[in-house]
Amino acid sequence: MRTYDDALLADVRARLATVPAGVADLGDVVRDAVRHRGVVLGSHALERLVHDVRDATLGAGPLQVLLDEPGVTDVLVNGPRDVWVDRGSGLEHVPLDLGTDDDVRALAVHLAAAGGQRLDDASPVVDARLPDGARLHAVVAPVCPRGALISLRVLRPGGLPYTELVAAGMLPPGTGDLLPALVAARANVLVSGSTGTGKTTLLAALLALAPPDERLLVVEEARELVPTHPHVLHLLARRANVEGRGEVTLADLVRATLRMRPDRIVLGECRGAEVRELLTALNTGHDGGWATLHANSAADVPARLMALGALAGLDPAAVAAQAAAALDVVVHLRRTDGRRHVAEVGTVGLDDGRLVVEPALTWDGSGAPVRGPAWDALVAQLRDRA
Structure with a gap:
């Protein structure tokens, strides 16, 4: 379950856009945005909120927890409730709810932008590299029937001996x-x-x-x-x-x-x-x-x-x-x-x-x-x- 709403996320992104990359501390930005809304959160709730917003703005959003899991090599999204992972022994379905088809498309567009690529009706297929090294391949409608298809391949730095x-x-x-x-x-x-x-x-x-x-x-x-x-x-x-x-x-x-x-x-x-x-x-x-x-x-x-x-x-x-x-x-x-x-x-x-x-x-x-x-x-x- 998300700990933030779209308005808060938009506010955080707007605040980050006003400062040079790498200068602002995301935690401070989130705290300022929460304080501006007049909301009071406990330390644990605030820490969870900062973590979730970081995944949404700098990572792979709700998929980041899967990418961070040890042993995962691939994360595949076929639809809002059709998410699969490969932990090295074949694909396994994951009980993860990504919302609606529009939410999956928005996630794909966000991931493409994080990789410096454009993903829309005019450019519906993209290959990109995310900041953490994961490889992204995404397709959006009308190339796929609806929403988006997302494929993420995890790069393990240094590999195995x-x-x-x-x-x-x-x-x-x-x-x-x-x-x-x-x-x-x-x-x-x-x-x-x-x-x-x-x-x-x-x-x-x-x-x-x-x-x-x-x-x-x-x-x-x-x-x-x-x-x-x-x-x-x-x-x-x-x-x-x-x-x-x-x-x-x-x-x-x-x-x-x-x-x-x-x-x-x-x-x-x-x-x-x-x-x-x-x-x-x-x-x-x-x-x-x-x-x-x-x-x-x-x-x-x-x-x-x-x-x-x-x-x-x-x-x-x-x-x-x-x-x-x-x-x-x-x-x-x-x-x-x-x-x-x-x-x-x-x-x-x-x-x-x-x-x-x-x-x-x-x-x-x-x-x-x-x-x-x-x-x-x-x-x-x-x-x-x-």
Whole structure:
């Protein structure tokens, strides 16, 4: 239940707008607004009011309590009383009442504004990053039937150490040293998988294992990769403004990294024409690169690369030749019964001119790993690079 009404919230926002950002203390502003209305509150009630108003003005409003909950990775709003969370083991319905469809739309508009984006009938779809790092995707009517649809992905600063991922069963038993060996060997690796399989979590943990004297250039649409490493530089893409100007694409940023003395070039997610720049960079002596890619399986990675290459104007033969020369390994992740794990590790190569990913290690998450036909080649490659 809300401890404030819309009039009080509007008064607080108006007062905050009159002072420079970061100067006013929100608690003092709320107390002044309450005092101006002639209302007397006890210390506990006032503290709760300040907390709720802070969530409404600076956070995600009634959803903030879910975002702050340890273990929550996603918060999804389908309607006023249709709220879901993922605590790491699948979606769970939450008995949270957000009011009406109009209230949900207003919440979506507020979240978009907090992320510096516009959300209205003229611009009904938005991707943004909230001040606390959460990633927002929102859609409002008429694109959706009514109100708004809100998707929030929680970013955990620093991520989890690789040892914790191994302990949690993300790697096949007895193979926990394999992925760090890829980092040490400066292999060029794609981490593939569907949404929510832990690609970003695993990549951040592995990048933290890179030697501390290496310079990591991380290119993303929104900042999600936060490896615990002393020398990480982040380059973030920017959308065009309302006048259609000022856009900076992922492809622009990958090209920019080449002039910034990178030891490792990392692309948070390869999803478009920037695949051309990525393959070019990894084919010009910049080894040790990593990227994530959405794919259903490791065997489907070549088809995904072909599709992305077509967006960049590359024909299949050019993509195959470039990818086979640039990439060494694909690490594919899957989610089984709510648990994220590495399902396959494969090597990248050509078979009669066709790009293929040959299985080196497969695992269904429930038993011992199975060595594939490329296992010996992978071990030899790591040994040669050691």
